Amino acid sequence: MTIGKIIDGKGFAAGLRARVGEGVAAFVEETGRKPGLAVVLVGEDPASAVYVRSKGKMTVEVGMESMEFRRPAGISAEELLELIDELNHDERVDGILVQLPLPAHIDERAVIAAIDPAKDVDGFHVTNAGLLATGQEALVPCTPLGCLMLLKDELGDLSGMEAVVIGRSNIVGKPMAQLLLAENCTVTIAHSRTRDIASVVHRADIVVAAVGRAEMVKGDWIRPGATVIDVGINRLADTEDGKGRLVGDVATAEALPHVRAITPVPGGVGPMTIAVLLRNTLVAAHARAGLVAPADL
Ligand SMILES: NC(=O)C1=CN([C@@H]2O[C@H](COP(=O)(O)OP(=O)(O)OC[C@H]3O[C@@H](n4cnc5c(N)ncnc54)[C@H](OP(=O)(O)O)[C@@H]3O)[C@@H](O)[C@H]2O)C=CC1
Numbered sequence: 620m621t622i623g624k625i626i627d628g629k630g631f632a633a634g635l636r637a638r639v640g641e642g643v644a645a646f647v648e649e650t651g652r653k654p655g656l657a658v659v660l661v662g663e664d665p666a667s668a669v670y671v672r673s674k675g676k677m678t679v680e681v682g683m684e685s686m687e688f689r690r691p692a693g694i695s696a697e698e699l700l701e702l703i704d705e706l707n708h709d710e711r712v713d714g715i716l717v718q719l720p721l722p723a724h725i726d727e728r729a730v731i732a733a734i735d736p737a738k739d740v741d742g743f744h745v746t747n748a749g750l751l752a753t754g755q756e757a758l759v760p761c762t763p764l765g766c767l768m769l770l771k772d773e774l775g776d777l778s779g780m781e782a783v784v785i786g787r788s789n790i791v792g793k794p795m796a797q798l799l800l801a802e803n804c805t806v807t808i809a810h811s812r813t814r815d816i817a818s819v820v821h822r823a824d825i826v827v828a829a830v831g832r833a834e835m836v837k838g839d840w841i842r843p844g845a846t847v848i849d850v851g852i853n854r855l856a857d858t859e860d861g862k863g864r865l866v867g868d869v870a871t872a873e874a875l876p877h878v879r880a881i882t883p884v885p886g887g888v889g890p891m892t893i894a895v896l897l898r899n900t901l902v903a904a905h906a907r908a909g910l911v912a913p914a915d916l
């Protein structure tokens with residue numbers, strides 16, 4: 620039996636960050652200022668804190684200004700909206716990311732709606748979602764755009780391929796499906812109400828799993844030669860050191876003999892998300908400065 624390729628998302632992300640770094644240097648040369656990324660973290664979710672820390676580090680590494688705004692979980696919606704309004708009007712800020720999830724008493728939709736779409740580097744604002752859905756230039760959500768970059772790097776032209784996206788969230792599944800449709804794939808979106816999901820997935824040349832259920836996608840669901848992108852980040856608490864182990868939504872070891880290529884967890888989509896966030900910030904900075912962003916991002 621042949622064994623599939625493990626896609627090096629971590630390596631691809633490092634390359635993308637290097638290209639972003641070159642674009643940042645040219646932007647600084649041109650404008651005399653650094654692109655700025657503001658990250659807002661509400662409350663003390665430990666997983667979010669890890670993500671925010673590594674984001675801040677990589678933002679500085681590519682030569683951008685990193686601004687972090689930590690607020691207590693008890694912050695009122697009004698105070699949070701005021702902060703966003705300040706960031707919208709701050710000339711040094713090109714990108715605004717409000718880490719999700721927010722505490723239950725805050726309406727996430729209202730917060731996302733308050734972000735200036737031109738600074739919405741997560742691509743979550745309805746303006747950007749609508750632009751993407753209608754085939755117009757938009758800031759595109761980082762995780763799905765990172766997945767698409769890996770797919771195009773592995774497969775080249777995706778035209779005519781059967782793609783199955785598992786998951787229909789606004790931040791991953793739906794924009795992923797839009798991107799694959801724009802690449803001329805035949806797209807199916809599966810979710811918790813999908814009947815006989817194994818056979819739906821078995822049709823696919825491309826599988827993107829964005830569910831949040833550890834190793835849900837079994838090896839024998841995968842069509843021989845398919846390419847599998849595993850977005851899931853699930854922490855299992857079964858290790859001896861008690862730190863837990865990260866696994867994706869796909870049973871990777873089982874799938875490996877069936878696939879052409881598959882992304883690992885960790886080291887696959889996760890690092891791409893952060894690299895694309897920096898890419899989007901550079902794109903937003905160029906647009907705000909009336910400049911054309913480098914084409915090879
Ligand atoms: N690598 C990265 O950078 C990122 C990783 N993630 C990870 O990706 C995963 C998905 O995230 P997100 O989209 O935010 O999650 P959500 O919880 O918002 O969405 C999960 C989706 O999976 C579907 N689903 C749930 N159970 C099943 C099932 N048994 N069979 C089929 N579909 C099912 C749900 O269906 P329904 O709509 O019917 O409820 C829903 O559409 C998570 O593990 C998350 O941690 C997320 C963002 C970034």
Ligand SMILES: Nc1nc(=O)c2c([nH]1)NC[C@@H]1CN(c3ccc(C(=O)N[C@@H](CCC(=O)O)C(=O)O)cc3)C=[N+]21
Binds near residue numbers: 720741885888890892
């Ligand atoms: N407004 C907003 N935008 C987001 O993009 C966003 C968010 N909120 N909330 C949380 C999710 C999750 N997310 C991840 C990003 C990188 C890794 C990542 O780099 N993971 C490493 C492993 C990290 C580890 O070891 O814990 C990897 O997969 O190799 C994971 C998860 C972005 N999210």
